Amino acid sequence: MAGGREIKSKIKSVQNTRKVTRALEMVSASKIRKAQDLMKASRPYARLMRRAIGHIAHANSEYQHPFMVAREEIKRVGYVVVSTDRGLCGGLNTNLFRNLLGQIREWQDKGVEVDMVCIGQKATAYFRRLKVNMLGSVTHLGEKPQLDQLIGVIKVMLDAYTDGRIDRLSLVYNDFVNTMTQRATTDQLLPLPPSDELPSTHAWDYLYEPDAATVLDHVLTRYVESLVYQATLENLASEHAARMVAMKSASDNATKAIGNLTLIYNKARQAAITQEISEIVGGAAAV
Amino acid sequence: MSTIRCDIVSAEQEIFHGDVSMVIATGEMGELGIAPRHAPLITRLKPGQVRLKLENGDDQFFYVSGGILEVQPSVVTILADTALRAGDLDEAAARKAKEEAERALANRGAAMEIAEAQNQLAQAMAQLQALEHLRRNLKH
Numbered sequence: 101m102a103g104g105r106e107i108k109s110k111i112k113s114v115q116n117t118r119k120v121t122r123a124l125e126m127v128s129a130s131k132i133r134k135a136q137d138l139m140k141a142s143r144p145y146a147r148l149m150r151r152a153i154g155h156i157a158h159a160n161s162e163y164q165h166p167f168m169v170a171r172e173e174i175k176r177v178g179y180v181v182v183s184t185d186r187g188l189c190g191g192l193n194t195n196l197f198r199n200l201l202g203q204i205r206e207w208q209d210k211g212v213e214v215d216m217v218c219i220g221q222k223a224t225a226y227f228r229r230l231k232v233n234m235l236g237s238v239t240h241l242g243e244k245p246q247l248d249q250l251i252g253v254i255k256v257m258l259d260a261y262t263d264g265r266i267d268r269l270s271l272v273y274n275d276f277v278n279t280m281t282q283r284a285t286t287d288q289l290l291p292l293p294p295s296d297e298l299p300s301t302h303a304w305d306y307l308y309e310p311d312a313a314t315v316l317d318h319v320l321t322r323y324v325e326s327l328v329y330q331a332t333l334e335n336l337a338s339e340h341a342a343r344m345v346a347m348k349s350a351s352d353n354a355t356k357a358i359g360n361l362t363l364i365y366n367k368a369r370q371a372a373i374t375q376e377i378s379e380i381v382g383g384a385a386a387v
Numbered sequence: 388m389s390t391i392r393c394d395i396v397s398a399e400q401e402i403f404h405g406d407v408s409m410v411i412a413t414g415e416m417g418e419l420g421i422a423p424r425h426a427p428l429i430t431r432l433k434p435g436q437v438r439l440k441l442e443n444g445d446d447q448f449f450y451v452s453g454g455i456l457e458v459q460p461s462v463v464t465i466l467a468d469t470a471l472r473a474g475d476l477d478e479a480a481a482r483k484a485k486e487e488a489e490r491a492l493a494n495r496g497a498a499m500e501i502a503e504a505q506n507q508l509a510q511a512m513a514q515l516q517a518l519e520h521l522r523r524n525l526k527h
Contacts, residue, residue, distance in 0.1 A: 138399075141399060141400045141401070142398055142399055142400075144394075144396045144400075144401040144404075145396040145397060145398045145399075145401075145466065148394055148396050148464050148466060149466055151464070152429075152455070152457045152464055152466065155427075155457065155459060156429070159427070187505070217484065217488070218488070224487075224488070224491045225491070225506075228491050228492055234488045234491070234492060235485065235488060236481070236484035236485050236487065236488045237484060237487045237488040237491055238484055238487060239487070246399070246469070247398045247399065247469050248469065248480070251477055251480040251481075252477075252480030252481045252482070252483050252484030252485075253481075253484040255477050255478070255480060255481035255484075256481050256484055256485060259481065304427060305427070306427045306428055306429045307426055307427065307428040307429075308428075308429060308430070309414055309415060309416045309428065309429075309430035309431075310415055310416055310430075314431070315429050315430060315431060315455075318431050318455065319429070319455055322454075322455060322466060322468075325398070326398055329398055
């Protein structure tokens with residue numbers, strides 16, 4: 101029987117692969133729910149923070165914080181890139197990086213340099229190879245990212261902005277739309293994009309304790325942190341969703357491959373049997 | 388008795404929301420008692436207790452490790468920090484992030500090498516598979 105054993109061992113190996121992909125699919129399916137819960141739990145903070153920022157933008161303060169003032173000339177831009185730590189999640193990271201590379205090329209055509217900080221192993225590995233100017237990096241956030249893991253990379257960028265080393269800061273991550281769709285998204289962090297709400301009808305201002313500069317500095321830093329944190333959680337949910345879908349299609353492909361191989365195996369077996377019979381009949385006729 | 392809406396949230400969860408008759412917290416400049424229709428105010432909070440006087444006269448306590456207190460005429464918002472924060476701690480975190488990047492750039496991280504090796508392996512496998520496919524097609 102020609103190649104019977106080879107086909108059989110190939111079927112076995114595809115079956116093993118399918119076991120792995122099935123397991124990964126199931127793991128992601130359960131993690132996605134937790135990631136979504138985290139995402140939901142952090143939303144109230146982001147919402148209230150936005151509300152407070154909206155109020156601040158409308159307060160008639162004498163003091164203008166540098167984070168709220170757009171600079172006329174842009175010489176250098178910064179990016180905070182959120183990626184996954186692990187692979188096997190389809191085109192999630194690749195799409196994001198391709199999107200970002202397009203933006204980087206646009207800036208470079210205008211003679212603007214790009215700095216970045218990377219969150220997640222994949223971005224760090226990818227942009228290191230591209231020799232991009234990487235100012236900071238944080239990896240291995242785990243399944244439950246904490247805000248204090250992100251403080252370092254955010255501070256690096258905020259300091260760069262305050263010192264005037266970058267004139268604009270953007271955030272790049274995968275937005276979790278639903279299990280099937282994750283959108284590569286770029287949000288401008290600094291300077292704060294103007295809010296679209298109507299200005300209030302009467303002039304008022306806060307009582308700042310101790311003073312406007314200190315308080316606004318604090319609030320705006322927390323605001324940027326909350327946005328990056330939210331993006332990290334969105335990206336985490338996206339990662340699990342993308343992995344689930346990728347692993348599902350891998351399992352389906354494995355099933356299909358096993359079907360094909362089994363068919364080939366059966367045909368080969370049948371051919372061998374037919375040949376044997378015809379040989380016996382031929383032999384009997386000769387006698 | 389008039390009440391004021393109070394929201395307390397941290398980046399990781401919602402802690403309290405509801406109507407209260409007074410909010411007492413430790414601001415950077417000292418203790419603050421916020422009653423309904425307080426003037427707009429915004430301040431940093433020191434690590435410490437936040438006491439809410441509820442409508443029925445009960446008190447409810449929360450501990451915050453710092454944060455922001457924002458007062459609007461009809462609503463008090465407390466954006467609590469999740470961890471103890473201080474300038475030099477932030478500074479250390481920033482330094483660590485920079486070091487991490489430098490280490491990654493210097494190509495010393497073992498995990499990074501594994502990731503890269505896996506990448507190359509996957510590429511090589513794909514090329515082999517493509518070659519095998521071509522060869523098989525040529526035979527037919």
